[in-house]
Amino acid sequence: MPETWPQRVRYAFSISGDLSERALSVFPELSVSDVPGPYTMLYGPVAGPSELRGLLARFDSLGLVVVEMRRLPD
Numbered sequence: 001m002p003e004t005w006p007q008r009v010r011y012a013f014s015i016s017g018d019l020s021e022r023a024l025s026v027f028p029e030l031s032v033s034d035v036p037g038p039y040t041m042l043y044g045p046v047a048g049p050s051e052l053r054g055l056l057a058r059f060d061s062l063g064l065v066v067v068e069m070r071r072l073p074d
Contacts, residue, residue, distance in 0.1 A: 005047075009071065009074075011055075014066070014069075018040055030044040
């Protein structure tokens with residue numbers, strides 16, 4: 001069965017803690033949104049399942065805790 005992925009898919013990632021500029025630089029394809037509380041919200045387009053897994057792997061390799069991940073409406 002071929003993989004299907006909608007053309008414009010955006011995801012939001014809620015990360016525990018305040019990310020430094022250095023940590024944020026690892027995710028140039030994502031934008032940062034200010035949210036109240038001890039979280040950093042990153043969001044942006046995700047081209048496909050492989051890219052989504054790659055983002056999650058980068059979060060993990062930096063020791064970042066993804067508190068929430070959700071697909072945003074088009």
